[in-house]
Amino acid sequence: MTTIMNSFKPHEKRIARKIKETTDIFTIEIDMESNSYPGQFYELSILGIGEAPISAASSSSEKLKFTIRSIGHVTSKIFEQDVIGVRGPYGNYWPFKEYDRILAIAGGIGIPPIRALIHELEGKKDLWVIYGARTPSDLVYKYEFDQWRNKANLILTVDRGDESWNGKVGLVTKYIPEIPDLKNMAAFLIGPPIMMENSVKDLLKYGLQPENIFLSLERRMECGFGVCGHCNVGHFYVCEDGPIFRYSEVSNLPELFL
């Protein structure tokens, strides 16, 4: 008789390090090696409270990291824990191996899987990153930006600046035309639905091919492995067919952008 592994059961893991990023966003480092590629997600849980699907912020060679916004009943309590439940990784990852020139666009709390990508690629590819947040104080990983600049061309922008900010202001789409030889790039998008929708429109306008644009979709992934039924977008389940989708394969799907 074969022993059946209970895929619902998480591993209890110690939180080794906690970093407060902003007033409502924090990063935790788990006491285990990443066994995921950038773009994949895990189910994190606190017994008695519940589970939440969270994308890994770490590259495959780092300790497992997550950067989480306190917004739900689980995410608002994770930072207080010493030990959490971890299961995964689930889903696919950015197709970074297939492309030499990549433009990554991240909005708000969409940045963690792009952070993972920056660290995964280690400057070995022509990576451009546009990262937008609402205000300067909403930007996370500030302490890593100098390091990122050695690995990628980084464009930071905020919707609204303040006295401390002398960088770029405006939506991420405003800075897409600054990228050289854009048409021949692959674009990896993650962030609020409206940001992704507008970015796709502009990228297509600038001549990117729909098959070279990839979106990371967020849905209610409860199980993570295609059985609970909550995360469908058309005939796909985000947890097992995504979370990364090639735009040309989903452009006609209803409910793509919320």
Place this chain on the structure above:
Amino acid sequence: MIYSLNAEEMAQLYERISKEFETYGTVDIEGDLTFSRIESHDELRIGRSDKPPKEFLIGRNENVLVFTEPNKKAVFGVMSCDLKGFYIMDKQIYGKDPFYTARRDNTVFINYVCTEPCETGFCSSFGGPLLNDYQIQVINYENDKYLIYADDAYKSFFEGFKQASKEEISKVEKLMHNFNMKQKKHEVEGIENRIKWNSKLWDEYAKICIQCGACNYSCPTCYCFDLNDVGEERIREWDSCILAGFTKTSAGNPRESLASRLRQRFYHKFVYYKKSKGEYLCTGCNRCTDDCPVDIEIKEVIDHDYNNE
């Protein structure tokens, strides 16, 4: 293999199976046909159970953190429309959900094929009650005569029983043909191309639907569930795509409106599953409509003239 048994041999078959499996079957409990433990073949009351046998494989309410190897069960009296649901669900969840998979592997369903159409079902629109996929399939085609299609995995239970003759088989095939002729046909084929995203049906249904979820719970193919922590347990509960929280995320809710959720249910059944798994997520049992307190008709979704709304 196809066997021919009489009532006495049916009782023997039951005995042989009950030596290896815990036996369950539909019994009459205060007027409702309910799946329950049985101790003899005589106890079995053939007919459509009040609730589908889905619970044998997907817990209505269970702690998913504790997995225990399931007992071997034999479930007698499953209707073909209910059994077919498992074969359809298998394509999405078998091999992935450890609970479903282990129970599926440890359960033998003995389906009893209807020989007369029921009042509301429309299984013949999906090929009729005689199934191509089965473990042990029983057709009580004449008073004391049972034709049994059995998968070879169960042939040891049939040792000494005689194989069905050509005449017996053709009698049953004719009976099934007549069944399918008698029942009104609904044109399911091609529904995935006819159905319309902006049909007025969804708004009409949204005006009357009370979001009770009965359609999901009664459906032999609805497999969705929710996970909720209660104390030290992580509880799986059957879920309903008709409820507003089903798709809620921190980024928003792709299906805020009830109309969009009702449409999702029918699109999953007739468009999405067909596209991803090659089959409709429906067996024509009509349980969803029979149990609907406001009479939303799944047949109408199939028959509706979307081009001339």
